[in-house]
Amino acid sequence: MGKYVLKRLVYIVIVFFVISFLMYALYNLIPTDPARAQLEPMRQQLKPEEYIRMYKQLRKEMGLDDHLVIRYARWMGIIKGLKGKFDGLLQGNFGYSQTFKKPVVQQISEPMKNTIFINIFATIAALGITLPLGVYCAVHKGKKFDTTVQTMSILGYSLPIFIISLIFMYFFVVRWGIFPLMGSKTPNATYEPGSWEAFVDKVYHIALPVIVMTFASLGGMTRYVRSSMIEALGTDYIRTARAKGLREKVVIYSHAWRNALLPIITSILAWFLGIFGGSVIIENTFSLNGMGKLYWTGLNTLDFELVLAIQMFYTVVSLIGSLLIDLSYGIVDPRVRVNK
Amino acid sequence: MSLLEVRDLNTFFRTKHGIVKAVNGVSYTVEAGKTLGIVGESGSGKTVSAMSILQLLDTNGFIESGSIKFDGRELTTLTRREMYEIRGNDISVIFQEPMTSLNPVFTVERQVSEPFMVHQGLSKREAALRVLDMLRDVRIPNPEVVTKQYPHQLSGGMRQRVMIAMALACRPRILIADEPSTALDVTIQAQILKLMNDLQEEKGTSIMFITHDLGVVCQMADDVAVMYCGQVVEMAPARTIFGKPQFSHPYTEGLLFSIPRLDTPSDVRLEAIPGAVPHPLKLPDGCKFAPRCKYATERCKVEEPELVEVQPGQGVRCFYPDLKERRKDG
Numbered sequence: 001m002g003k004y005v006l007k008r009l010v011y012i013v014i015v016f017f018v019i020s021f022l023m024y025a026l027y028n029l030i031p032t033d034p035a036r037a038q039l040e041p042m043r044q045q046l047k048p049e050e051y052i053r054m055y056k057q058l059r060k061e062m063g064l065d066d067h068l069v070i071r072y073a074r075w076m077g078i079i080k081g082l083k084g085k086f087d088g089l090l091q092g093n094f095g096y097s098q099t100f101k102k103p104v105v106q107q108i109s110e111p112m113k114n115t116i117f118i119n120i121f122a123t124i125a126a127l128g129i130t131l132p133l134g135v136y137c138a139v140h141k142g143k144k145f146d147t148t149v150q151t152m153s154i155l156g157y158s159l160p161i162f163i164i165s166l167i168f169m170y171f172f173v174v175r176w177g178i179f180p181l182m183g184s185k186t187p188n189a190t191y192e193p194g195s196w197e198a199f200v201d202k203v204y205h206i207a208l209p210v211i212v213m214t215f216a217s218l219g220g221m222t223r224y225v226r227s228s229m230i231e232a233l234g235t236d237y238i239r240t241a242r243a244k245g246l247r248e249k250v251v252i253y254s255h256a257w258r259n260a261l262l263p264i265i266t267s268i269l270a271w272f273l274g275i276f277g278g279s280v281i282i283e284n285t286f287s288l289n290g291m292g293k294l295y296w297t298g299l300n301t302l303d304f305e306l307v308l309a310i311q312m313f314y315t316v317v318s319l320i321g322s323l324l325i326d327l328s329y330g331i332v333d334p335r336v337r338v339n340k
Numbered sequence: 341m342s343l344l345e346v347r348d349l350n351t352f353f354r355t356k357h358g359i360v361k362a363v364n365g366v367s368y369t370v371e372a373g374k375t376l377g378i379v380g381e382s383g384s385g386k387t388v389s390a391m392s393i394l395q396l397l398d399t400n401g402f403i404e405s406g407s408i409k410f411d412g413r414e415l416t417t418l419t420r421r422e423m424y425e426i427r428g429n430d431i432s433v434i435f436q437e438p439m440t441s442l443n444p445v446f447t448v449e450r451q452v453s454e455p456f457m458v459h460q461g462l463s464k465r466e467a468a469l470r471v472l473d474m475l476r477d478v479r480i481p482n483p484e485v486v487t488k489q490y491p492h493q494l495s496g497g498m499r500q501r502v503m504i505a506m507a508l509a510c511r512p513r514i515l516i517a518d519e520p521s522t523a524l525d526v527t528i529q530a531q532i533l534k535l536m537n538d539l540q541e542e543k544g545t546s547i548m549f550i551t552h553d554l555g556v557v558c559q560m561a562d563d564v565a566v567m568y569c570g571q572v573v574e575m576a577p578a579r580t581i582f583g584k585p586q587f588s589h590p591y592t593e594g595l596l597f598s599i600p601r602l603d604t605p606s607d608v609r610l611e612a613i614p615g616a617v618p619h620p621l622k623l624p625d626g627c628k629f630a631p632r633c634k635y636a637t638e639r640c641k642v643e644e645p646e647l648v649e650v651q652p653g654q655g656v657r658c659f660y661p662d663l664k665e666r667r668k669d670g
Contacts (some may be wrong), residue, residue, distance in 0.1 A: 132498040142397075184346035236440040242396055243435075244455050244506065248420075258445045334445055 004336070008326045012319050017076075019315050021141065024072045031303045035059045037098050074095070079298060089312065095305030099298065104309045110296065114184060115283070115290040119275050122213040127268075127273075130218055134225025135260075139252055141230060149222065156219030161278050165212050165285045166187050172208055179208040182287035208284045213278060217271060224267050225260070232260040262333055269325045273318050341412060342369035343546050344393070344514055346429075349406035351372045351385075351392045360620045362388040362401070364570035366645070370514060375540065375547040377561030377578065379554060379595070383617055385570035390516050394427050411513065429459040432507040436519040438499035441490040448475075448502055448582050449487040455509040474505040477542075478535060497528035501535070508539060516548045521556065533559060554599055568594050569628040571616065572647060576654035587650040587661040590633045627658070635666050 003304040035058040043051060045244040059065055063074060064081050073079040075095070077088020085092050094104035142257075173181045180186070184205050191197035231239065233256045239256045280292030287293070291310055330336050348466070348610040351363035363385040368374045378386045391397050391460065393408050393415065402605055408415040418426070430590035432455075435441040443451060449613040452474055462470065468487070475483035500520060507515055517536065519636045521529040533556065540547055541565055549560050557578065564581050566574040566589060574589040581592060604610075615632040617626060624631055630640040639659060647657040 051648040057556055236435060238394060240433075240435060240441045240503070240506075241443065241454075243433040245396060245424050245426070245429055245458055246454060247424060247458075255443055255446075259443070298547075332445070334447075335492050 004330055005327065008323055011324075012323050014099050016319055017314065019172045020076065020312060022074060023311050023315070025068060027304055027311070028071075029303055030304060032096060032304050033064075034304070034313050035062055035064055044054070047223075056296055062258065082244050089309075091330060094309040094312075095329060097298075097303055097306040099301040099303040099306065104306050107289070108309060111290045111294045114206075114278075114288060114294060115279055115292065117202075118210055118213070118282075119205070119272075121210045122217070122271060122275055124215040125210065126217045126221060130221040130225055131264075133218075134222045135252070135257065137222070138229030139228075146226075150226075152275075152335070153219035153222050154213065157218075157223075159216075161212065161216045161281050162285055165209075165282065165333070168212050172211075180205055182285075184289045187229050195337060200207065206288065209282050209288060213275060213282055216278065217275060221267075227262055228263045229256060229260040232256040235259070243339070258279060258332070262329070265325055265328055265332065272321055273314075276317060298301060343372045343411060344370040344548070345407075345409040346389065347407045347409070349389060349408065350394060350404040351397065351406075352402060352404045353398070354400045354402075355458055355621075358543070358621055361623070362620065363392065366406075366567070368565045368572060368575060369563070370548055372513075372546055373464050373540075373544045374562040375549055375560050376559035377569060378548065378550045378562045379552065379564060380556050380567035381552060381617055383620065384669055385569050387518055388520060388570075389567075390433075390548060390550055393516070394431060394433065395423055396427075396433075425459070428455045428507075428512070429510045430512055430518065431514045431520060432510070432512040433516045434500070434503050434507045434520045437523055438496050439523065441503055442499055442576065443573070444491055445493075446490070447487070448489055448491070448494075452487075452506045452509060455504065457507060459510045469560070470509070471505075474509055475502070477508070478505045480505070481483040491658050492526045496524055497531065498522060500528075500532055504527070504532075504535065504539070507600050508543065508545070511543060512545060514546045514548060516550070518550045520549075520550070523552070529556075536560070554595055566595070566638075569623060570620075571628060571657060573629065574655065574658075575647065580654055585654075586663060587654060587656055588663050589629075589656050589658050590635050590666070591629050591660070593663070594632075635660055 009057045035055055038094065039051065039055055039058060042054075046054065063071060064195075070079070073088075074081050075088050076088050077090035077093070079086075081087040092105065096102075097104050097107050100107045133149065137149050140146050144287065169181065172179050185198070186205075191201070224281060232254070235256075237258055238251060239257075240338050241251045246255070276292075278292060282288070283290040283292035284296055291313060295307065298304075298310060346369070348368050349363055349366045350361070353360040353362055364386065366389050367395050368378070379559060380386045388397070388401070389526070391401075392403055393410075395403075395418075397403075397414075403416055406416070415423075415426065442448075445462070449468055449471050453462075453464065454470045456462045456467035456470050457464070462573070463535050469487075471487055475486060480486050480498065480501050482642070486494065486498070486502075487534075494502065502606075504520075515536075519546060524532060534548065535586070537560065539545065549557065551557055560593055561578045564578050564579075565572050568591050574592045581588070581596075592612070597611040598613060614634075614652060618628065618631065622643070622656070626642045626644050627636070627640045628644075630636040633640065637659075643659075645657050645659050647655045648661065649655050650661045660669070
């Protein structure tokens with residue numbers, strides 16, 4: 001097991017560097033020029049020759065003329081930066097946002113908290129509903145309840161998330177007035193930041209987005225849980241378990257469930273990342289101050305370092321996710337644990 | 341009184357295309373301490389009839405009518421709860437596929453100890469000790485190691501031994517062995533069959549041995565039931581069938597002709613039964629075997645024969661049970 005974990009960790013590190021390099025190279029293709037952006041306000045006061053000289057000097061100072069690999073290494077913090085010390089991603093410096101005129105780290109911290117908060121809520125809620133629902137449907141396959149859930153779930157996963165958002169907004173906000181329409185907090189609120197009231201207000205504001213995200217992920221996940229449970233229940237060893245005289249409850253929740261869990265765990269990762277992807281749309285629809293919305297703004301303003309930092313955030317989330325999945329797989333499946 | 345008595349059992353399956361009569365009026369008995377061999381091709385209803393005994397049918401299967409008496413007790417009318425007490429305790433099963441019949445995520449110890457815990461109320465630790473005894477009984481080397489292992493670490497023969505250990509855990513009165521050696525190598529097959537014979541002698545368990553292999557039946561069984569299309573076509577002591585019988589069903593005759601024997605002259609070609617088993621939804625009207633039978637007459641195609649006792653202990657479902665007469669006429 002120790003060797004297995006170590007191997008996974010090494011993989012993750014390699015993948016992190018490969019992805020980050022690809023991302024860096026790709027975003028470099030965006031035709032932006034930080035040097036020009038910085039000089040733009042002074043352009044009127046300078047003569048053309050002076051402007052060009054300053055521009056060239058600035059490019060050199062910012063290291064823009066260096067080779068891609070060197071710039072990458074500098075940005076990552078593997079080699080010494082322009083100021084003569086290691087100052088990159090690995091040291092916690094995510095770069096400078098040209099749009100917001102402040103370090104990316106400052107700009108990113110609040111949205112990151114919000115996004116993680118929303119996604120964890122949505123994940124817990126969705127798992128809490130889909131796992132029991134899927135198992136129940138599998139055990140009562142073909143009964144009326146199962147058919148109803150199957151029909152509903154097709155509806156759930158074939159509707160795009162922004163349509164679901166609009167429908168829910170219409171009912172919960174416009175018709176019934178239960179939740180606020182958008183935003184992350186009440187405007188002009190007088191409570192102290194970090195107080196209990198602030199927390200309650202936040203939960204009140206993210207409730208509807210979380211409900212929408214949960215609802216949107218119900219369909220696919222329920223179907224997946226149901227089908228892997230049905231598959232597990234149809235196997236020979238389930239027949240063996242019944243032939244031993246085990247109670248049906250033990251057969252279902254111990255023998256079948258442990259096996260149905262294997263494919264489910266794998267799919268949870270893809271689905272969890274899907275939620276993060278979905279939150280780009282949700283945060284924009286509900287105008288929440290989250291990573292997805294910031295990402296969108298960054299892309300629209302060609303804010304190279306900001307977008308790259310957010311991209312790396314998504315990368316790290318998915319890498320940690322897949323590491324957790326691999327580890328839990330090792331715990332659940334003895335074949336993985338012993339062989340590798 | 342027989343230990344297990346199956347009478348006129350009808351087990352059907354509801355399918356999209358109609359009712360499939362998988363088992364159609366089957367009767368047989370298992371005597372205490374004896375082995376009944378049930379022979380037939382795939383789809384002849386041998387497994388379904390055995391699963392009917394334990395009510396382990398798929399959800400679309402049901403026992404339409406008939407009686408299954410175990411030790412004088414009617415099984416078909418038992419509640420689910422009462423059935424739990426029978427399964428794995430009085431009657432247990434070994435399945436065909438040792439590769440897939442054990443749960444891949446549980447250790448051998450956990451799987452073999454379950455019957456002890458469920459039926460005898462033993463604690464985990466007590467059960468673990470009994471598991472070791474059981475593994476020794478089925479001649480597994482290093483039981484202390486094997487008990488902590490997972491199925492994928494064991495060979496096919498070892499897994500089947502684990503299955504047998506599990507099935508015999510609570511000293512069942514009847515062991516249903518559903519093709520227990522079919523998926524194994526011939527050498528391992530011989531070992532497993534010998535093990536079952538030995539254990540039967542030690543523990544006096546009755547065995548219901550389901551197989552399509554006549555050689556295995558000959559080695560294992562005291563009595564034989566030959567099944568075809570959900571019916572028993574012949575029921576006789578093994579000695580009668582494998583000796584030089586006076587009476588025989590044409591299907592049994594065909595089966596025996598299709599396997600080589602040590603005394604078969606080398607210039608005699610083995611004979612295969614022509615045709616295939618009819619589709620369960622399109623069974624012929626008269627005798628189910630008539631379309632493939634070389635002795636079939638007009639009568640066979642319209643009228644269905646009953647299982648008739650041709651001599652004490654032997655029943656044949658054919659209008660022409662006498663071998664010599666049939667061959668002369670045909």
